[in-house]
Amino acid sequence: QITLKESGPTLVKPTQTLTLTCAFSGFSFNDGSVSVAWVRQPPEKALEWLAVVYWDDDRRYSPSLKNRLTITKDTSKNLVVLIMTNMDPVDTATYYCAHSADSGWAFDSWGQGALVTVSS
Amino acid sequence: SYDLTQPPSLSVSPGQTVSIPCSGYELVNKYVCWYQKKPGQSPVLVIHQDTKRPSGIPERFSGSTSGDTATLTISGTQAIDEADYYCQAWDSNILWVFGGGTKLTVL
Numbered sequence: 001q002i003t004l005k006e007s008g009p010t011l012v013k014p015t016q017t018l019t020l021t022c023a024f025s026g027f028s029f030n031d032g033s034v035s036v037a038w039v040r041q042p043p044e045k046a047l048e049w050l051a052v053v054y055w056d057d058d059r060r061y062s063p064s065l066k067n068r069l070t071i072t073k074d075t076s077k078n079l080v081v082l083i084m085t086n087m088d089p090v091d092t093a094t095y096y097c098a099h100s101a102d103s104g105w106a107f108d109s110w111g112q113g114a115l116v117t118v119s120s
Numbered sequence: 121s122y123d124l125t126q127p128p129s130l131s132v133s134p135g136q137t138v139s140i141p142c143s144g145y146e147l148v149n150k151y152v153c154w155y156q157k158k159p160g161q162s163p164v165l166v167i168h169q170d171t172k173r174p175s176g177i178p179e180r181f182s183g184s185t186s187g188d189t190a191t192l193t194i195s196g197t198q199a200i201d202e203a204d205y206y207c208q209a210w211d212s213n214i215l216w217v218f219g220g221g222t223k224l225t226v227l
Contacts, residue, residue: 037216039163039212039216039218041157046206046218046219046220046221047155047157047163047206047208047218047221048215049208049215049216049218052215052216053222060215061187062215063121064121069171072133089207096162096163098163102152103165103168103169103172103173103174104151104153104169104210105151105166105210105216106151106153106165106169106208106210107153107155107163107208108165108174110162110163110164111162112162
């Protein structure tokens with residue numbers, strides 16, 4: 001059974017840097033053909049893909065946020081970390097990490113989500 | 121940038137069939153999937169690779185893609201199907217793109 005869980009601050013101030021951690025179980029990057037991504041959903045708005053890290057450490061970012069995002073993985077600890085710089089109130093959202101492997105690049109398992117509010 | 125367009129809302133009567141469209145340029149050439157999202161819950165994958173249902177997803181959910189349009193169809197809609205539905209497309213150029221979501225009301 002695959003599980004993912006996001007953790008991080010619930011409140012950040014404008015211009016600060018957000019660091020979110022995704023701890024997962026039930027799979028490993030050593031399995032091959034695995035990726036973990038971050039997706040967010042602002043209140044009353046649509047889902048938005050942010051970043052992905054693949055089993056081979058390749059990393060891709062949303063073009064609109066590329067300059068502010070860094071995604072890393074720790075294969076030995078089953079962790080994926082997302083760093084987002086220069087936070088703004090429009091970045092207030094629920095942030096999800098999600099797993100993709102054998103479903104044609106679909107996200108077949110999701111974490112519970114972490115609500116992050118950006119406010120002074 | 122690549123855009124996926126969905127109607128903001130649809131309604132359906134219980135027991136009826138509803139089709140939720142998602143349009144995007146040459147969508148047939150991309151991997152398309154659909155998620156169900158209920159308030160306060162994480163998204164659930166209901167269709168992947170255009171037509172495939174993950175284990176545990178009821179047979180009343182089906183998907184298809186032709187040309188520029190992908191469609192999620194729910195047959196015999198139940199009250200528990202009331203949710204937001206998001207299409208998502210992938211290819212090696214656009215990577216992951218979500219549609220704007222469709223709020224499905226069962227009434």
